[in-house]
Amino acid sequence: MQPNRNDREHSPSQALLTDAEALNAALADLVRVYQFRDRDRICCYDISVTQCYALEALADHGPMRSQTLAGLLLLDKSTTTRVIDALERKGYVERRTDEDDARAVSLRITSNGRSLYDTINRGLIAQQAELLADLDPQVRASVTDVIRRLAKAAEARFVSGVSVGTCAPSCDTTGCS
Incomplete structure (x- = not known):
């Protein structure tokens, strides 16, 4: 069957907008489900999802200063400090003198923090394995690659700074909080 003239005349920009709308809806659904999954799976260990992300960063990247951690978590420094304070009180993170600069403080995951993170991570990976089990190996690899590239x-x-700020450039600032 030959495409009709209207189909051929759709501009690439309209097709791109249609794809962007579909991606936005799909990601919104995925993020919503994962936020609840993460909250339910992680918070039962008496830490928040953000605290778990901090443990993950320290487990994956090793000791670092608070400002570096804030950058990895995409949080401001004061929020990161509160996250670390809570993890330190629970014995999952410790502050030590930085090896490169004795005036600075470095954050380190403790053995209890590493153990907790590993337990949580194993559970999350097991859930991912269940989701991927019915997919062809090539599809699994492609999906992972696309999600990684989008992220x-x-x-x-x-x-x-493109999407940072109190409001998007097209937002009516009276409606933003």
């Missing part, structure tokens, strides 16, 4: 592109935009 990197979104993070680059966020870090560069």
Whole structure:
């Protein structure tokens, strides 16, 4: 069957907008489910999702200063300090003198923090395995690659300030909080 003239005349920008709308809806659904999954799976260990992200960063990247952790978590420094304070009180993170600068403080995951993070992570990975079990191995690899690329592109935009601020450029500032 031959495409009709209207189909051929759809501009690439309209097709891109249609795809962007579909992606936005799909990601909103995925993020919503994962936020609840993460909250339910992580909070039963008496830490918040953000605290778990901090443990993950310290487990994956090793000791670091608070400002570096704030950058990895995409949080401001005061919020990061509160997250670390809570983890330190629970014995999952410790502050030590920085090896490179005795005037600075470095954050480190403790053995209890590492154990907790590993337990949580194993549970989350088991859930992912269940989701992927029915997919063809090539599809699994492709899905993971696309999600990783989208996450990197979104993070680059966020870090560069494109999507940062109290309101989007097109937002009526009277409606923003």
